[in-house]
Amino acid sequence: MNSTPERSGDGATDGHGQEVLVSLSRCDLADARSVFGVLGHAFDSDREADDEPEATSGPRPTVWVTTVDVTEPRAAAEPVTLTAPVTVDAQGGYWAVDRLRTHLTGAFAVRVVGTAAGDQEQEVRLRLENR
Known part of the structure; x- marks a missing residue:
């Protein structure tokens, strides 16, 4: 006998596969804040509401x-203005x-520029530009 509660559904909305790891690099600090702001306004995140990207040196x-x-x-x-793609x-x-990609299209012009597919996960490189 198994004490684990049963789950139903297709795996997309039953607690599995709902998180996306998002990374930005080589962009302006203001643009990083804009993108994270769009994501934080819409989705729960591992970042606190006031935890904004900070500048680093080196x-x-x-x-x-x-x-x-x-x-x-x-x-x-809502549409957001970026200083650069x-x-x-x-x-x-x-x-x-x-x-995630669909949601970002509300704020930016989104183009898929690369993908790497696995059995159950994928990695997608997106290019965000002003709409």
């Missing part, structure tokens, strides 16, 4: 990372990454 590029739960967006995305790497389940 010869190496800065990478800003967050994990978002895309189960149910709290709000629709931003590259976003998103890794997670197929359903979750697609939901």
Whole structure:
């Protein structure tokens, strides 16, 4: 006998595959804050509401990372202005990454510029530009 509660559903919305790891690098600090603001406004995240990306110094590029739960967006995305195009790497389940991409289209012009597919997860490189 197993004491684990049974789950039903297709795996997309039953507690699995709902999180997406999002990373930004080689972009302006203001643009990183804008992208994370769009994500934080709509989705639960591992970052506190007032936890904004910060500038760093040194010869190496800065990478800003967050994990978002895309189960149910709290709000629709509004258009946001970027100072330059931003590259976003998103890794997670197929359903979750697609939901993240779809949500970002409310704020930015989004173009898929690369993918790496696995059995249950994918990594997608997105290019965000002003709409």
